[in-house]
Amino acid sequence: MVVDFLPPETLLAQLIELRKAVMRDAASYFEHWRPLIRRTSFRTAAWNLAYYRALQRRDIQKLERALMPWGLSSLNSGISSVLPHLDGTIASLGAVCRINPTLLPQHPSPRAFFRGERLLKRHTHELFGDRHHSHHWIISYPDSPLEPQWFDQLQRQGASALRLDMRDHIDQAQAAIAQLTQLSSPASSRSPKPWKLWLTLDPEDLEGDRLSAKAHLNGHTTPAPQLIQVLDAADIIELKQPTEPKLLDSLHYAIQRQLGPDQPCPSIIVSLDPDIDIEQLPELIVRGAGRYPFGIAIPPSLSPNGHLSDRSRACQKILDLCQAACIPVILMPPTELNPSSSLDGDLSQLAAIVRSPLQASPSSATS
Template sequence: MSLAEVEARERRAQARGLFRALEVLRADMARRAGETLEGWDELIRRPEFMPSARNLADYLALRRGDLVPFQAPLASLGLSSLGRAESHVRPSLDAVLASLALIGGEGVAEYPPVEIFAAGPARLAARRDALFGARRGHPNTRIMVTLPSEAATSAELVAGLIAEGADCMRINCAHDGPDAWSAMIGHVRRAAAEAGRRVPVQMDLPGPKLRVEEVAPGKAAKKEKTDPGETGRLFEGDRFEVVDVLSAKAELPQITLSHPALIAALEVDGALWINDGKIRAKILEAHPGRVLAEITSTPSKGAKIKVEKGVNLPGVDLRVPALTEEDLGHLDFVLGHADIIGFSFVQTGADLRALFAELEARAEPVGERSGPSLMLKIETPLALRNLPALIVEAGGRMPVGVMIARGDLAVEIGFERLSEIQEEILWLCEAAEVPVVWATQVLENMVKDGQASRAEMTDAAMSQRAECVMLNKGAQLGAAVTFLRDVLVRMDRHNNKKSPRLGALGLWHDF
């Protein structure tokens, strides 16, 4: 027997072994996915979402195990390693099995219909356009812009943003008020009509305020000049107190927090982070109404604790209802004007059901209307763990998207984990055929000062794999929209989600 015949026999044996292993994997996937779908059955009231839920169930079942051992052997046979199966999980596995059967000489190769591989991406693209607006040509990724207060009085500012390439506008209901919001939306609608485009508006409900509410500098800081609403400058090793009520006689700086659940959740050795983690502290003592904390990390020049700065408790599942009285006060306006409801701090199915009940109480039957879509803002570890269920329950009732709120999420799960977690969210949402917004601090230096850092340029390029990218407000917002659009167009030449397009390398075309 020749060497070529020996190698061919080995290839056939390898293919047969892989075929049997993947057959077992597929059967297990089908069983688990079926059980998951059965549990989701009552949540899905929109038949058009069922194919997405089915593919998501397949993906969750497939990714329970480790696929690494299959990747190199499949690639050595010239087959898919299942690394890009998110939008068509079961057909991808079936196609690999058919090819293995053909190579190994076992059974008949029955490939799935070619069109089934395009169905999921087509649904995702249609949902992207419905949420964030359609556009001709590139970039495929849409740009969402957070409107500043000035947008209420400057129609030119809004029209300029749309002309620069903004696809969707965001209004944060934690700022301004109904009169300003009405003016902003009026400017958006008129400018969009003049541009011959649909520019949707997302209005974010503020959710529970987890912030520093009051500050007292303490006697020890009396000699240092401080403005109202801030402590003196604190460094590593300094101590402060978290209290229910400030005391004018306190030796140490004191702060109060905006939500009673925050101080109740503070425990000895727990972490308390302020202002997106710029100030980090460890809890030394916890008593009713008073908690003693010690600074463990600040910038090198120290930092002051100021009112209205955000508070995070890393490692703590804070069971706070997402929908607040303030949100309910905004909801009538939002329903009458917004294309997308941004649902802040959503963590559980109970949060979703509370919102659905409020929508239906306002004569807005969920799933039977052409009203706003829903944007799930993922900000906490609990929301992250519940994400598949949140997607299914929300998407089963109304059009839905997912926003990766990378600022709060990074603080909550740890900055070192954000990179991998945002990847996993992108994969999960692609499997669920749900559009994703890549949000928080995108091109932040450029938006504020007109010059992007190298790291921000890389981040902007990576954002192309999401369906939408969000820019926050700043003095150079228009220039940032132009720059981001150019980056996204360039990246569209090279990548589609996880798949390289492998176009010609123009730089070395004549090499």
């Protein structure tokens, strides 16, 4: 693509107009999301997601290339800090044009450019706890009961969560929950569990009683027994492949009804459908992260593989949106490996890896 060399004054005028349009559209997005945002820690991230979405609605490729001769082609590189990058570019170009700085957006502080990274770290810690290392390991819970020594070994490995799929072998899942509850009870001689219990739910578990705001307020619904058990036991609830963002409202009302005001709320993870409509993802993120510690799980069929396939491009868009919202991403493996015989230091047997969207390499194994 050949781009004409534009004078800095022309570029500055285009950037100022771009900023006005981004601010206007972002305010519209945020106003729509505002009723869904209860967590103050997510408010700043939601604004950044709104700025990012407004910026991506515009074709800025020519403008970015025109800025390259001036050393200012960073509009698309600041996904987790959209407005600071835009304001910094305007302020720097204003200095080239010798414009009075008071007539332009103030140049952001250096700290503002890394606010998204700090928010991502905070949101990851809220989801999995502060493990004081750069990655979080999640392992699948074996089908059969385990010896208490296995949990000691698990603790030494530094696992962040135990994932138990509630869809298959319900009796075994219930036995596993009972065993974990017993090991973590005050009567146990063991220390409180250092990892979180991650339980799965299908959309059908919520569809069964179609919880709604009206039904919740009137108390006219009866949740399924499996849903009650998950709400009572889970530290992390995974909602598998929801068909629409509003299903998170159903889960929210179920949590509100089941848990008392003094009980800690669970974290929420949404594992995406491989055929997800990415246009729905921002609202899905806001409905989840606006209320709970939240993460997105990417299935193997969407995981990046280095090829320029439609699925790889879709995965990159998902990673970018999650980075803009400053929420952690979990890359799920092709198969969940049984860790019961391999907790001997071989971390390759762990079931899932939390990956930071801020990392450059999609194949990296750390967050």
